[in-house]
Every structure is written in structure tokens, then in C-alpha cells.
Amino acid sequence: MDDLASAFFADLDSRANDPRVRFVRGTLRLECNEPNPERWIVAFDNGRISVSHDDVDADCTVRGDRALMNRVLSGAANPTTAVLRGELNASGRLELLTYFLRLLP
Secondary structure, eight states: OOOHHHHHHHHHHOOSSOOOGOOOOEEEEEESSSSOOOOEEEEETTTTEEEEOOOOOOOOEEEHHHHEEEEEEETTTTTTHHHHHHSSSEEOOHOOOOOHTTTOO
16 A cells, blocks of 8 residues: 555554454454555454554455555545445454444544
């Protein structure tokens, strides 16, 4: 993704403890498929959040194009609407996506 996403995920990774996800455990995988594929793994562990680029399975996976992901991460696009329209593909434990949405601007 671009610098916006890098900054967002760096900030997310630097949070020692976030009460909005205090009782959440699981992993969320966000994938951009064009033009340069990239993935982010967001791990929730009872308030602690870590971010990596590891190629691992996750409890919930969200896939979409880079432009839409950037709009979602900036707060310009609603991810729930994008999923319902089929613009984002989400599978697995969708409640993890809901918790992730709490962390967006």
C-alpha cells in the first residue's frame, strides 16, 4: 500500500494496549491484490495489537484492491458497505473485521 497505509499500520503496531479491543483474540489478514500484492496481519490479543507482513493463515481475511483499501484506511470509504456491495471480499470470523473497524479514523 502507500505511505498512508504504512503510517496507519505502524501506528496500530505501536499501541501498547487499546481498550476498544480489550477482550478480543484472533488474527485479521488484509490483502491488496493490485497492482503490487501486499498483506498485513493484525493480531489481537486482549487489547494488545501487533502488525506484520507474515504469510500466515488468519481467522478472518479481507481482500480488495489497493485504491479501496486506502479509502477504507483513511475513513473515506465504509468497509461494511464495500463488503455488502462485493467490493471487498471478507471471510472467516467476521467479528474480527468489526473490531478492526473500531480502530479506523
